[in-house]
Structures are given as C-alpha cells and as structure tokens.
Amino acid sequence: xxxxxxxxxxxxxxxxxxxxxxxxxxxxxxKGNEVSIVHIEQVPNGHVTMRVHLKNLAIKLGFMGSKxxxxxxxxxxxxxxxxxxFSEDNIPTGDVVIATAWYLAYFVNDLxxxxxxxxxxxxxxxxxxxxxxxxxxxxxxxxxKIVIASWLQDVGRNLGVETTLVKNFxxxxxxxxxxxxxxxxxxxxxxxxxxxxxxxxxxxxLKRISKKYPQVKILLFxxxxxxxxxxxxxxxxxxxxxxxxxxxIYGQSTIFLFPSHTEGWGLTATEAMACGNALVSTDNGGVLxxxxxxxxxxxxxxxxxxxxxxxxxxxxxxxxEMRRYQVQSIKIAEDLTIVNSGxxxxxxLEGD
Numbered sequence: 423x424x425x426x427x428x429x430x431x432x433x434x435x436x437x438x439x440x441x442x443x444x445x446x447x448x449x450x451x452x453k454g455n456e457v458s459i460v461h462i463e464q465v466p467n468g469h470v471t472m473r474v475h476l477k478n479l480a481i482k483l484g485f486m487g488s489k490x491x492x493x494x495x496x497x498x499x500x501x502x503x504x505x506x507x508f509s510e511d512n513i514p515t516g517d518v519v520i521a522t523a524w525y526l527a528y529f530v531n532d533l534x535x536x537x538x539x540x541x542x543x544x545x546x547x548x549x550x551x552x553x554x555x556x557x558x559x560x561x562x563x564x565x566x567k568i569v570i571a572s573w574l575q576d577v578g579r580n581l582g583v584e585t586t587l588v589k590n591f592x593x594x595x596x597x598x599x600x601x602x603x604x605x606x607x608x609x610x611x612x613x614x615x616x617x618x619x620x621x622x623x624x625x626x627x628l629k630r631i632s633k634k635y636p637q638v639k640i641l642l643f644x645x646x647x648x649x650x651x652x653x654x655x656x657x658x659x660x661x662x663x664x665x666x667x668x669x670x671i672y673g674q675s676t677i678f679l680f681p682s683h684t685e686g687w688g689l690t691a692t693e694a695m696a697c698g699n700a701l702v703s704t705d706n707g708g709v710l711x712x713x714x715x716x717x718x719x720x721x722x723x724x725x726x727x728x729x730x731x732x733x734x735x736x737x738x739x740x741x742x743e744m745r746r747y748q749v750q751s752i753k754i755a756e757d758l759t760i761v762n763s764g765x766x767x768x769x770x771l772e773g774d
Contacts (some may be wrong), residue, residue, distance in 0.1 A: 425520070458516070519541070561578060573710060603676075626654065710723065717754075
C-alpha cells in the first residue's frame with residue numbers, strides 16, 4: 423500500500439505524538455508499504471508566527487529535510503515531505519491518507535479520492551487551545567477514526583462517533599531495566615512548559631518530598647532550560663537522549679511521577695514502567711490503560727499536590743510494596759509492543 427501520514431509541522435525536539443507516528447511509519451515500511459510523512463507548517467487560526475514564517479522560508483529554500491528531525495532515526499524507505507501550506511498538489515497519490523490533528527482532519531476530508539482512503543489518527547482530545555466546537559466537529563467528519571486510548575473511545579461515544587482502539591506501545595529495544603529493581607529509591611518526572619502537563623504541581627510535591635526524604639534522588643528531564651526554581655539537589659537533564667532516559671533517569675529511579683491534567687496516552691510513563699518504575703499519577707485519562715491502582719500505580723486527583731505527596735510517601739515508606747509495583751509495571755509494559763499495535767493498525771488500514 424501507499425500510505426501517507428500528515429503531521430502538523432516539524433518538531434526539532436522529541437514529541438510523543440510525533441514519535442508514535444514516526445515509529446508506525448518505520449514499522450509499515452518494514453512490512454513493504456510505501457510510506458510518506460507530510461509535515462504541513464500552516465496553523466489552524468491562520469496566524470503565522472515568526473517561527474512558522476522561518477520554517478516556511480526554510481522549506482522554500484530546500485533547507486528542511488530528514489536531518490531536521492535529528493532526534494529520530496527513520497527507515498530509509500520512509501519519505502519525508504515538508505510543506506508550507508494546505509495544498510492537495512503536495513500530497514502524494516496513494517491508498518491511505520491519515521490526518522493526525524483536528525485541523526488536518528478537515529484538510530484530509532477535502533482531499534480527492536486519488537489521495538487514498540481517509541483516516542483520522544486521534545492521539546488526544548485537542549481542546550486545550552480553545553477550539554472545542556471545531557475539534558468536536560472534526561470527530562464527526564466522515565473519516566475512519568483510530569484512537570490510542572480507551573478514554574478517547576469514551577469521548578467518541580459521547581459525540582456519537584464510532585472509533586477503533588489501537589493502544590500505544592513501548593519501544594522495548596530502547597526502554598528496558600538497566601539496573602536491579604533493588605536500586606535506591608528515587609523519583610523521576612518530566613518538566614514541560616505547557617501548564618496542562620502539571621509540572622508546577624509535580625515540582626511542588628517533589629520539593630516537599632525532598633525535605634522529608636533528603637536521601638531520595640529527584641531526577642528530572644525536559645526540553646526547556648533548567649527551571650530557575652529547582653533546588654540544587656534536583657538533577658536535570660535537558661534534551662535527554664533515549665539512552666540517557668533509559669540509563670540515567672528511568673533506570674535510576676523507582677517511581678515515576680506523572681502529574682498531567684490531561685493526557686492522550688503518556689509515553690514517558692510507559693517508558694518509565696518498562697525500565698522498572700512504579701507510578702504515582704493523576705487521573706489524567708491516558709494513564710488508565712496502563713496505570714492500575716494497587717497493582718502498579720497510585721492514582722490521585724488532578725492538581726492535588728497533597729495527594730501526590732501521600733502517594734509518593736506510601737511507596738517510599740513501603741519498599742516491599744514499591745518493588746511489587748515496579749515488577750508489575752514491567753509486566754504491563756511488556757504487552758505494549760509495536761508488533762501488536764502495528765499489526766492491528768495495518769489490518770485497519772487494509773480495510774479489514
């Protein structure tokens with residue numbers, strides 16, 4: 423098959439939603455399909471920022487290519503295309519075309535049949551930026567909807583929309599236990615500049631934990647510069663590589679704090695699980711497919727720093743229970759594979 427994914431522009435830094443699409447593209451190419459990924463730099467509200475303007479200029483001058491995504495290794499058979507606007511002429515003809523964001527769903531819906539059967543790969547309920555009505559209507563477009571998490575299926579049901587669930591996965595070649603689960607207790611967390619990721623509340627909880635348990639390492643990572651308000655004893659790795667995440671962060675921590683307000687899935691959480699971390703997580707939607715209360719996770723209300731602290735204290739004060747959670751995290755993550763998810767996605771795209 424000729425398969426085209428359409429993404430909302432290029433990200434020069436790791437983004438979970440992009441990483442999932444890229445990994446699926448590699449998987450489908452390995453299965454003998456012709457796969458293209460089109461990055462469209464236009465924005466939904468039509469307002470062109472300087473960053474988008476410069477990207478558009480780079481595209482026109484031919485400076486943007488596969489090397490622009492240095493954080494991911496593509497199969498040589500995957501074709502990357504970069505466009506500055508919505509034009510059907512820039513979309514390859516093929517058998518399948520897949521939108522990956524709400525405003526791209528409208529674009530794909532208007533494409534001619536020559537571009538392929540139309541799908542909408544939904545990784546979140548994208549209402550954070552205030553476009554709820556347009557997002558809801560995008561779900562009702564006549565595209566076949568594929569969602570990555572059970573809670574998104576529930577959103578579809580509430581909107582009167584049929585969806586097919588293909589759960590996300592962990593790349594077990596990249597994320598696996600690198601040290602004994604008997605390692606000293608430590609807590610890891612993602613730092614993100616979007617407020618809905620909950621980093622502020624998470625840091626508040628971690629500062630309280632650090633005062634009570636000064637021997638417990640706090641291991642943080644993210645794209646932004648090191649936050650100014652971080653205590654000196656909090657470790658922070660900016661733009662951590664996959665190897666650093668596996669060995670120096672997840673591989674050295676025993677608990678992953680997942681404080682997001684809302685998550686489509688939560689790749690960092692499942693990656694941490696695969697490396698042997700128990701979870702303390704907010705009830706953010708995505709976590710419910712892999713974070714199981716009293717098995718591998720403590721689930722707390724969104725934005726409730728007191729509950730986060732209590733959850734962390736429970737695991738730190740009960741090391742035997744924490745080890746049990748760690749073991750269960752690994753077992754749950756083992757079932758989340760690219761082979762299982764990729765084969766299911768492929769069968770859907772083939773029309774089964």
